[in-house]
Amino acid sequence: xxxxxxxxxxxxxxxxxxxxxxxxxxxxxxxxxxxxxxxxxxxxxxxxxxxxxxxxxxxxxxxxxxxxxxxxxxxxxxxxxxxxxxxxxxxxxxxxxxxxxxxxxxxxxxxxxxxxxxxxxxxxxxxxxxxxxxxx
Amino acid sequence: xxxxxxxxxxxxxxxxxxxxxxxxxxxxxxxxxxxxxxxxxxxxxxxxxxxxxxxxxxxxxxxxxxxxxxxxxxxxxxxxxxxxxxxxxxxxxxxxxxxxxxxxxxxxxxxxxxxxxxxxxxxxxxxxxxxxxxxxxxxxxxxxxxxxxxxxxxxxxxxxxxxxxxxxxxxxxxxxxxxxxxxxxxxxxxxxxxxxxxxxxxxxxxxxxxxxxxxxxxxxxxxxxxxxxxxxxxxxxxxxxxxxxxxxxxxxxxxxxxxxxx
Numbered sequence: 001x002x003x004x005x006x007x008x009x010x011x012x013x014x015x016x017x018x019x020x021x022x023x024x025x026x027x028x029x030x031x032x033x034x035x036x037x038x039x040x041x042x043x044x045x046x047x048x049x050x051x052x053x054x055x056x057x058x059x060x061x062x063x064x065x066x067x068x069x070x071x072x073x074x075x076x077x078x079x080x081x082x083x084x085x086x087x088x089x090x091x092x093x094x095x096x097x098x099x100x101x102x103x104x105x106x107x108x109x110x111x112x113x114x115x116x117x118x119x120x121x122x123x124x125x126x127x128x129x130x131x132x133x134x135x136x
Numbered sequence: 137x138x139x140x141x142x143x144x145x146x147x148x149x150x151x152x153x154x155x156x157x158x159x160x161x162x163x164x165x166x167x168x169x170x171x172x173x174x175x176x177x178x179x180x181x182x183x184x185x186x187x188x189x190x191x192x193x194x195x196x197x198x199x200x201x202x203x204x205x206x207x208x209x210x211x212x213x214x215x216x217x218x219x220x221x222x223x224x225x226x227x228x229x230x231x232x233x234x235x236x237x238x239x240x241x242x243x244x245x246x247x248x249x250x251x252x253x254x255x256x257x258x259x260x261x262x263x264x265x266x267x268x269x270x271x272x273x274x275x276x277x278x279x280x281x282x283x284x285x286x287x288x289x290x291x292x293x294x295x296x297x298x299x300x301x302x303x304x305x306x307x308x309x310x311x312x313x314x315x316x317x318x319x320x321x322x323x324x325x326x327x328x329x330x331x332x333x334x335x336x337x338x339x340x341x342x343x344x345x346x347x348x349x350x351x352x353x354x355x356x357x358x359x360x361x362x363x364x365x366x367x368x369x370x371x372x373x374x375x376x377x378x379x380x381x382x383x384x385x386x387x388x389x390x391x392x393x394x395x396x397x398x
Contacts, residue, residue: 064291069279070195071194071282071336080320118290118315118318118325119323122320
């Protein structure tokens with residue numbers, strides 16, 4: 001009898017917690033915090049945001065081969081170009097925390113971001129010539 | 137029976153409507169969050185790429201970049217070229233294992249035993265026309281550009297180090313440790329093989345490699361960079377008039393780096 005009461009109490013507690021958690025979630029609109037898409041140096045991107053969101057990885061992967069193998073420099077699509085506009089003004093980087101542009105979305109969608117194992121994520125070191133072709 | 141037909145026509149109407157919206161100038165088509173009409177998306181990708189290709193310069197097969205090193209002018213003990221290379225390409229010594237540090241260029245001091253004559257020279261990737269590192273690479277990461285510069289495409293390098301074994305000049309290094317201070321124009325990272333790129337990022341902008349510039353600044357002018365294929369270039373004139381040689385010419389790899397006075 002006691003065990004039945006306890007188990008019912010337990011169920012009630014579990015339900016209570018579950019409901020209150022659900023209510024909290026519903027209040028802010030989602031179970032995961034939305035990524036912070038803060039564009040530090042707004043201007044015209046190389047393509048509309050809808051296209052960039054879906055295809056930035058394809059654009060970059062095609063251009064990287066053209067740059068490495070054919071020596072195309074100053075192309076419209078360039079990782080350094082992305083970094084030049086999107087690096088955080090405080091840290092100068094697109095990585096470092098979930099407030100920073102690249103990491104923010106990649107953390108949200110749980111996609112590994114390995115560009116920056118070789119590429120420099122900070123703007124400070126970029127020489128002007130590199131970013132010359134970044135904007136149309 | 138009428139239900140499925142209804143939903144079918146509804147879908148067609150929806151697709152038609154989105155296609156019309158695309159024609160109206162959206163440029164791409166989102167069917168639903170996470171779904172895009174691939175045909176339109178690809179067409180758009182191509183447009184962006186073509187626009188970029190039209191505005192940039194590419195490596196030309198008419199050019200063969202090379203270097204002439206005058207060992208009679210190369211000063212013993214001077215490491216200006218090595219320092220300049222390290223600065224330009226952000227090469228730093230590894231933590232605690234000097235033997236594993238990357239060496240894109242190194243200074244070598246030689247002594248001829250019979251005569252006692254001593255010479256000093258910088259040694260780096262010789263940018264061979266028939267590069268053994270390119271032959272052995274299992275992924276095609278090690279490649280020769282149209283203008284003769286031998287490079288590693290780090291995007292496809294798996295770090296097997298076969299090219300390091302194949303290179304008779306010991307020109308390549310493997311990156312053993314994570315790096316953070318890269319030059320944005322020279323991406324480098326752990327797990328890849330690397331070597332002298334002839335400062336390809338500078339060459340593409342019309343500049344000389346950092347080592348050559350440093351050698352000229354240091355008033356040694358032992359290094360000369362230029363196009364071997366252009367008869368009017370200084371390097372072509374020099375190799376046409378003075379005795380120069382390639383290191384290990386017996387291997388018939390046709391290196392792009394030539395030496396004078398060895």
